[in-house]
Amino acid sequence: MAYIKDEEINAIRDSADIVDIISGYLSLKQRGKNFLAVCPFHDDHSPSLVVSRERQMFNCFTCRTGGNVFTFIMKYENVSFVEAVKIVADKIGYNLNITDINDYTTKNKEDYEIMEFTKKFYLNNIFTEQGIKARKYLQERGIDEAIIREFNIGLSLDSKDTLYKLLNNKKYNIDKISDLGLVNKVGLDIYDVFSNRIMIPIEDLKGQVVGFTGRIFNGETDTAKYMNTKETEIFKKGQILFNYHNARKSIREEKCAIVVEGNMDAIKLSASGIKNVVALMGVALSKEQIDVLKKLKVPIILMLDNDSAGLDATVKNGDLLDASDCDVRVVRLTDAKDPDEYIRTKGVDALKDNINHALKYIDFKLEYLKTNKNLNNMEDLITYIKEVISSINSEDDLTKELVISKISKDYEIDAEILKQELNKMPEQKIKEKPEIKVIEKPKLSKYQNAVSKILYSMMCDSTYITVYKNRLGFFKEKKERMLASEIVYYNTVHNNINIADFITYIMRDEDLSAFVNEIISENNNTVVSLDEFNSCVDVVLNILKKDRIVELKMKIKQELDVNKKLELIAKLTELKKEV
Numbered sequence: 001m002a003y004i005k006d007e008e009i010n011a012i013r014d015s016a017d018i019v020d021i022i023s024g025y026l027s028l029k030q031r032g033k034n035f036l037a038v039c040p041f042h043d044d045h046s047p048s049l050v051v052s053r054e055r056q057m058f059n060c061f062t063c064r065t066g067g068n069v070f071t072f073i074m075k076y077e078n079v080s081f082v083e084a085v086k087i088v089a090d091k092i093g094y095n096l097n098i099t100d101i102n103d104y105t106t107k108n109k110e111d112y113e114i115m116e117f118t119k120k121f122y123l124n125n126i127f128t129e130q131g132i133k134a135r136k137y138l139q140e141r142g143i144d145e146a147i148i149r150e151f152n153i154g155l156s157l158d159s160k161d162t163l164y165k166l167l168n169n170k171k172y173n174i175d176k177i178s179d180l181g182l183v184n185k186v187g188l189d190i191y192d193v194f195s196n197r198i199m200i201p202i203e204d205l206k207g208q209v210v211g212f213t214g215r216i217f218n219g220e221t222d223t224a225k226y227m228n229t230k231e232t233e234i235f236k237k238g239q240i241l242f243n244y245h246n247a248r249k250s251i252r253e254e255k256c257a258i259v260v261e262g263n264m265d266a267i268k269l270s271a272s273g274i275k276n277v278v279a280l281m282g283v284a285l286s287k288e289q290i291d292v293l294k295k296l297k298v299p300i301i302l303m304l305d306n307d308s309a310g311l312d313a314t315v316k317n318g319d320l321l322d323a324s325d326c327d328v329r330v331v332r333l334t335d336a337k338d339p340d341e342y343i344r345t346k347g348v349d350a351l352k353d354n355i356n357h358a359l360k361y362i363d364f365k366l367e368y369l370k371t372n373k374n375l376n377n378m379e380d381l382i383t384y385i386k387e388v389i390s391s392i393n394s395e396d397d398l399t400k401e402l403v404i405s406k407i408s409k410d411y412e413i414d415a416e417i418l419k420q421e422l423n424k425m426p427e428q429k430i431k432e433k434p435e436i437k438v439i440e441k442p443k444l445s446k447y448q449n450a451v452s453k454i455l456y457s458m459m460c461d462s463t464y465i466t467v468y469k470n471r472l473g474f475f476k477e478k479k480e481r482m483l484a485s486e487i488v489y490y491n492t493v494h495n496n497i498n499i500a501d502f503i504t505y506i507m508r509d510e511d512l513s514a515f516v517n518e519i520i521s522e523n524n525n526t527v528v529s530l531d532e533f534n535s536c537v538d539v540v541l542n543i544l545k546k547d548r549i550v551e552l553k554m555k556i557k558q559e560l561d562v563n564k565k566l567e568l569i570a571k572l573t574e575l576k577k578e579v
Contacts, residue, residue, distance in 0.1 A: 004085055008097060010501055012089050018069045018500070019053045021091060024252060025076055026297065034525070040076060040295050041065045043325075052525045055460070056500035064521040068500040070507070076295070077248065078205050081507055111234050114172055114180060115201075115209040121166060122154025122199040122212075131155045134198050137217040141264075142343070147271040150246070152201050156194035156214060163192045181211070181230040197227065200263050202235070202281075205292065207245035211235040213263050226262075238286030241293070242266055242279035248296075250275035256299045256329075258355065259317070260339055261310060268340040272348040274355070280304075285317050290324050301358045303331040305338045315368060318361050323394065329358035362399060365391055366406075381411065389418065393425045444522065447543045450536040451480055456523040457533050458487045459499045459516070464533055465491050471537050476544065479515050486512065 019035055022028065026037040029047065033054060036047035042063040051058045059066035065075065073084035089096040125131055126148065134155045138148060147153075156163070164183045168174065174190065177183050184193055197214030204210045211229035229235055241259075243266045251257045254276040260266055266279040285293075293300050300321055304310040314330055321328045331354045336342035342351055359367075369387045373380040385407060392403050400422065408415040444452065454472070457464040465488060475481050483506075490505055491497045499520075506513050528536065556569060 004082060004096070006505075009085055009504055012085060012092065012094050012096070013056075013069060013501055013504055015094060016069050016088050016092050017053065018056045018058060018072070019051055021069050021088065022051050022058060022072055024091070025072075038297070039063060039065070040297055050525065055525055056498075057503070057520065057525065059520055059525060061521065061524070064517070066517050066520040068503040070504055078292075080206065083206065108234050110172070110176065111180060111232070112208050112210075114167065114177065114182070115211075115234075117167070117170070118163065118182060118212075119152055119154065119201045119209045121163060122156060122201075123149075123152050124154070125157055126153065126155040126198075130157060134217055138198065141340070142268060143271050147267065150270070151243075151267055152209075153267075154199040154201070156192065156197050156199050158196035160191050160195070163194075164190055180232050181235075193229075194227065200267070202229070202240065202242060202263075203245050204234070204240055205244055208234075210240070215264070237281040239288045240281050241289055242281060243270070244278050244292065246270075247276055247278050251296055251298060256301055256355075257293060257296055258301045258303055259293075261304045261313070262338070265339045268343060269351075272343055272351070274348070274352070280313075280317075283309075283313050283316070285320055290320060290326070293321065294324055294326050299327040299329050299358075301329045301331055301355060303333070303339055303355070303358075306333050306336060310338075311368070315365070318365070322361050328361035330361055330364040331355060331358045332364075362392070362395070362403065366403070375411075385411070385413070385418070386421070389421050390425065393422065446539060447476070449522075450539040451475055451477075452519050452522045453528050453536045454533065454540065455480070455483055455487070456519050457527050458484070459497065459502050459519075460527045462491050462497050463530070464527075465497065467530070467533060467537065471534070472540060474544070475540070476547070479511065483512055483515055 019028065022037070023035075026040065026049070028035040028037050028051060030036075033052070035051040035053070037049045037051065038044045038047050039049040039060040039062060041049075041060060042065075044060075044062060048062040049058060049060045057066065057068055058072055067075075069088055070081060070084045073079065073087050074081060077084065077087060079087065086096060088094075126134055135145075135148070138144075138153065143153070161183070164174075164177065167177050167182070174183070174185070178185050182193055183190055194212065194214040196216075196218065198217050200213040200215065201209045202211040202213060211232070213229075214227045216223060216225055231237060242263050247257070247266075247270075256276060258269070258274065258277040260269065260277055260279050263279050266277045269275075269277045281289075302314050302318055302321075304314050304317075311332070314332070318328050318330060333339065333342045333351075333354060336345055339351065366388060369384055369391065373384050375381050375384060388403065388407060392400050395403075404415050404418045404422070407413065408418055454464070454468065458468055468484065469488065475484060486506060486509075487497065487502070490502055494501075503513075503516060506516055
């Protein structure tokens, strides 16, 4: 597991401007001192994410997600803290002193280790004498050594159990190796699942190897062209998009994501300089995959195989993405069965031209619905128009109006008649939106509101820490006391405090980190004045004294010793005067 020194983490955070980093992911608009953006962490349609350059923090007032630059990268990229630090370091050109970035979870640590070892074994094989034929095959398909290394493409040897023996020698459990889909057990016989195939590693969204695709290359006709690792605890096809981890940066830069059908298509496009490409892991996109694509906040271009199955998959996935409110576009390549063949026959520039002129999904759908219909035939024309009206039933009003206008003009049909047909459609005329996960702010008590302001101000300025220590030094709730203690400790060690750096420091404690996020959301990036801070301290002191009065009254009631009871009454009287 990777480890980064606190000094380096702080140096990276200090050098990274959160506005510059987030603007590489989202469109920011300046409003006064802050910047606004549509929040990517919930189904946001009006800017609710605020980015503060002064505080080096972001905060969404709707879903209450907030933090510093590392927090944003972790949540947006779906990566660990260590990987987030590495990403930020790369963006600012910081030479991070780290070699191992794989941040395996404790639960599946050995699974990932086995997969990583297997990847390196296959990669090593392809550069040996036994890999000459496989390398030649790849070179003929336009995949050179640089791309082989970029995608860690390897070779499973033409042998029965070479991989098993290696893993067994490293003392890995045979049942675990079998569960990961690398070897098969038949009675006492154990053999490698993959033999004499070009091996393409499959990475999860974090870039960890979780499976493999094996492809034949010797022209075999008696076996499947492709073979995938079976689904395992760490490999769920519905949660993965092939090449997503590598493509994220290019997707942001190119402002679109291209979705192709197969691994080799993604690799070939990448080899041709088109890096913003991911591949399906099956025929239809899952909800999890759609959520990943939607979060990118860029147009999604479907460029699937040019056959009937590819056409059906385009419509099926296009409908799913469109229903999820994604900006969907379509490229259908002619005179080639897939993007790989198109590049070989037409060239990469022709492919890029297709991508630049991708059809909006609704335009593609209108053409698709004409398939196998003679629109000069009245019956086919009526069927087509009804299918069009059904297709736009869940679209927004503007799209409906534009489509109806087009159909009316193209086929000389009164637009009012088309609108009447649309109104006859069953209910559910609004496109189904995913549930918006909005956390409503609970109403804070007077005490909670004061504590929140005190803690937030302490995280922002050491002046407030001094006042806290001199006048208060205590809170009712354990998490409040623990956070205050951490703030005081951090300020003592560093002789200063900065909220963005403190967020990084407190990330090691999940509960306190979540509490800090709540406080950030409650205070809207606003530090109270010193007078207001003292007023908040007065509120807390007063409430603590009132609690003490209740406690003393209970003790007086229970105390049997007359002298002790008188002492307690004296304390109670004094406290009442103070309150």
